[in-house]
Amino acid sequence: MTRVRRWLPGLLLVSPSIILIAVFVYGLLGWNFKLAMTDKHDEIAEIPGNFVGLENFTGIWSEERWGLSVRHAIVFTVVFVGGALVLGWLLAFLMEKGIRAESGFRAVYLFPMAVSFIATGVVWRWLMNSATGEHAVGLNRLFHYLGLDFLQWQWFRDPDWGMAAMALPAVWQMSGYIMALFLAGFRGVPEELREAARVDGCSEWGVYRHVVLPMLRPVTLSALIILGHISLKVFDLVVAVSGKQIITDVPATFMWTAVYDSHDPAKGATIASYIVLSVAVFVVPYLIWDARKGKRS
Amino acid sequence: MRRRWMAAVAVSVAGLLTLSACGGGDKQESGGGQAARKVEVFSWWTGPGEADGLKAMREIFAKQNPNFEFFDAAVAGGSGDQARALLSSKLQANQPPDTFQGHAGAELQGYIKSGKLESLNFLYDELKLKEVFPQQLIDQISVQGQVYSVPVNIHRSNVLWFNPSVLKKAGIDGAPKTVEEFITDLDKVKKSGKIPLSIGSQWTLVHLLESVLLGSLGTDAYNALWTANADWSNANVTKALENFKTILSYAGSPQDDWQPAAKQVADGEAAFNIMGDWAYGYFHNPPEGGLGKESHKDFDWAASPGTDGTFMWLSDSFTLPKGAPNRDGAIAWLKVAASKEGQDAFNPLKGSIPARKDADQSLYKDYLSWDLEQWASDKLAGSIQHGVVANDQWRQAITDAVGLFQQDNDVAKFQQALVAAAKNSGQ
Numbered sequence: 001m002t003r004v005r006r007w008l009p010g011l012l013l014v015s016p017s018i019i020l021i022a023v024f025v026y027g028l029l030g031w032n033f034k035l036a037m038t039d040k041h042d043e044i045a046e047i048p049g050n051f052v053g054l055e056n057f058t059g060i061w062s063e064e065r066w067g068l069s070v071r072h073a074i075v076f077t078v079v080f081v082g083g084a085l086v087l088g089w090l091l092a093f094l095m096e097k098g099i100r101a102e103s104g105f106r107a108v109y110l111f112p113m114a115v116s117f118i119a120t121g122v123v124w125r126w127l128m129n130s131a132t133g134e135h136a137v138g139l140n141r142l143f144h145y146l147g148l149d150f151l152q153w154q155w156f157r158d159p160d161w162g163m164a165a166m167a168l169p170a171v172w173q174m175s176g177y178i179m180a181l182f183l184a185g186f187r188g189v190p191e192e193l194r195e196a197a198r199v200d201g202c203s204e205w206g207v208y209r210h211v212v213l214p215m216l217r218p219v220t221l222s223a224l225i226i227l228g229h230i231s232l233k234v235f236d237l238v239v240a241v242s243g244k245q246i247i248t249d250v251p252a253t254f255m256w257t258a259v260y261d262s263h264d265p266a267k268g269a270t271i272a273s274y275i276v277l278s279v280a281v282f283v284v285p286y287l288i289w290d291a292r293k294g295k296r297s
Numbered sequence: 298m299r300r301r302w303m304a305a306v307a308v309s310v311a312g313l314l315t316l317s318a319c320g321g322g323d324k325q326e327s328g329g330g331q332a333a334r335k336v337e338v339f340s341w342w343t344g345p346g347e348a349d350g351l352k353a354m355r356e357i358f359a360k361q362n363p364n365f366e367f368f369d370a371a372v373a374g375g376s377g378d379q380a381r382a383l384l385s386s387k388l389q390a391n392q393p394p395d396t397f398q399g400h401a402g403a404e405l406q407g408y409i410k411s412g413k414l415e416s417l418n419f420l421y422d423e424l425k426l427k428e429v430f431p432q433q434l435i436d437q438i439s440v441q442g443q444v445y446s447v448p449v450n451i452h453r454s455n456v457l458w459f460n461p462s463v464l465k466k467a468g469i470d471g472a473p474k475t476v477e478e479f480i481t482d483l484d485k486v487k488k489s490g491k492i493p494l495s496i497g498s499q500w501t502l503v504h505l506l507e508s509v510l511l512g513s514l515g516t517d518a519y520n521a522l523w524t525a526n527a528d529w530s531n532a533n534v535t536k537a538l539e540n541f542k543t544i545l546s547y548a549g550s551p552q553d554d555w556q557p558a559a560k561q562v563a564d565g566e567a568a569f570n571i572m573g574d575w576a577y578g579y580f581h582n583p584p585e586g587g588l589g590k591e592s593h594k595d596f597d598w599a600a601s602p603g604t605d606g607t608f609m610w611l612s613d614s615f616t617l618p619k620g621a622p623n624r625d626g627a628i629a630w631l632k633v634a635a636s637k638e639g640q641d642a643f644n645p646l647k648g649s650i651p652a653r654k655d656a657d658q659s660l661y662k663d664y665l666s667w668d669l670e671q672w673a674s675d676k677l678a679g680s681i682q683h684g685v686v687a688n689d690q691w692r693q694a695i696t697d698a699v700g701l702f703q704q705d706n707d708v709a710k711f712q713q714a715l716v717a718a719a720k721n722s723g724q
Binding site for chain 2: 064129130135242260261262264
């Protein structure tokens with residue numbers, strides 16, 4: 001009885017949230033996977049849909065639009081994650097040197113975080129207007145004024161590298177946050193360790209190479225995961241910048257048109273499943289690693 | 298220990314109560330005696346002009362039906378994207394509004410096939426509507442002899458807008474009559490240094506495609522594309538798609554939407570733009586909602602190349618969902634929407650023309666009087682982009698094909714995609 005008394009109150013306390021999460025997160029996730037494995041390709045008709053196994057999952061790869069949206073998502077992810085990591089790291093590195101008015105700079109770089117992707121997208125849609133020459137507006141206009149006309153390009157309308165342009169607003173928005181993460185990481189490296197390295201004759205570069213950077217690995221990993229899952233699910237930014245056009249199609253916008261324009265729930269659920277799975281590729285190894293680390297300590 | 302227990306129980310009970318409270322709220326909303334008199338009219342008319350038109354019809358409704366209360370369930374968003382998403386979830390849950398707006402034609406097919414709509418033949422018979430709407434319109438919106446909606450207005454899709462002074466400078470007199478002439482003219486404009494054809498985002502290309510298909514194939518062949526056993530793989534379609542490719546090669550850089558593309562023509566940067574007749578309001582209206590330009594001088598229009606004598610139409614219409622909570626109220630609304638009085642109140646404000654043949658012509662000026670004339674005399678063809686000839690799946694497949702074509706310019710692949718789209722549409 002005393003044992004029950006020890007764990008039951010705690011369980012009761014968390015049970016509402018356990019139930020809610022079980023139903024509304026995992027329950028609906030399961031329902032989505034189930035729907036993805038049926039042939040319910042009509043939204044309105046009241047047919048339950050027959051089980052077809054993984055047919056939708058394999059069939060979608062023969063669609064040209066799907067291949068394109070996956071390619072776009074990969075280009076976007078590489079540029080966005082890489083760009084935000086490098087820029088954030090660089091900002092933190094400069095900040096860590098103890099510049100004057102550091103807190104002011106920190107606030108300035110963090111501000112974009114407070115803006116929603118939609119607002120960012122609306123502003124950058126104008127900045128990245130594809131008109132060139134005398135009709136140019138936004139960044140192309142700026143290049144024109146600076147006499148850098150050769151830098152004018154189609155931005156997100158470029159057929160090959162448009163998605164790299166699409167990643168720029170995201171980099172702008174998230175690099176300040178990554179800077180904050182890295183700055184905390186830098187500050188977490190004890191001064192004694194650096195001193196010790198210097199005493200042992202290590203150059204300043206060597207201190208970073210062999211002492212600080214290895215200790216930043218966990219921070220880098222968290223940053224990678226945070227950016228990675230944002231990137232694979234990106235939807236609002238793309239819609240705000242270009243709407244639902246093939247030229248900037250990503251899996252999430254494809255899912256949107258599949259459900260609301262083509263009225264094909266099974267296809268939408270299939271795409272949603274792929275998005276969940278691709279995010280899981282990022283998150284699950286991290287969770288395992290985190291759990292192991294917890295056990296060790 | 299005791300207190301911790303109590304606290305835990307209290308918190309979990311509170312949590313459960315919140316849950317059940319959410320569940321209870323829903324039920325109250327749909328029941329209630331008051332709802333019987335309310336008529337919920339679902340539309341996406343919230344913009345300038347269209348909202349005014351809706352208000353004018355609403356006043357007529359209130360005057361004729363003092364025992365019903367009009368409830369405006371409009372959802373904002375151009376061409377009804379958001380509204381339709383909400384609507385289909387309502388219909389799925391069998392909680393339809395009393396009446397809802399939809400593009401007349403194939404866009405409603407999904408609802409019709411799954412039995413969500415009531416046939417309106419009884420209303421057409423009672424009001425003798427088959428005599429006042431053009432016969433071709435009735436034919437094109439009927440499904441197996443049944444009509445499921447009441448068209449309130451008509452818009453025209455195949456309009457070529459152009460800037461007369463840009464044309465003059467390029468040495469072109471008058472709008473091109475055929476697709477071949479159009480291509481020659483585009484080339485002349487290009488040589489004069491202006492943008493030959495302005496385009497907007499992806500959907501405006503689908504809009505352009507429907508005009509090019511109609512202009513290249515001719516009305517009968519175009520209309521045949523939407524019948525059973527249509528042949529999308531023949532050489533004429535290939536030729537039409539080649540024309541589309543050539544025309545697109547003269548297009549300027551894509552703008553964000555149709556308005557900036559139309560503005561390029563008004564500003565004299567571009568010569569031509571193919572857009573529906575809602576562009577007239579944008580060109581003509583005073584600067585709050587439009588560009589304040591003068592017709593025939595700053596901008597002008599003609600039937601899009603090769604389509605003179607054919608009216609590519611689209612129409613907003615109202616329906617009667619099965620299980621409408623207030624069926625009598627909905628029918629009363631449909632009667633207003635179908636009436637001459639209702640349509641003549643709505644259309645001059647919205648900037649469209651009535652579907653009825655007996656409209657009061659003096660109310661429609663400038664572009665609209667030309668439009669009305671054409672509507673009375675032309676052959677009819679239905680729009681793709683605006684939901685007349687292709688159901689949603691088919692239209693989306695065509696849109697995808699156009700988007701992919703924009704990237705690779707491969708006509709053969711484009712045609713294959715269109716053939717597949719027609720086959721898989723289930724229409």
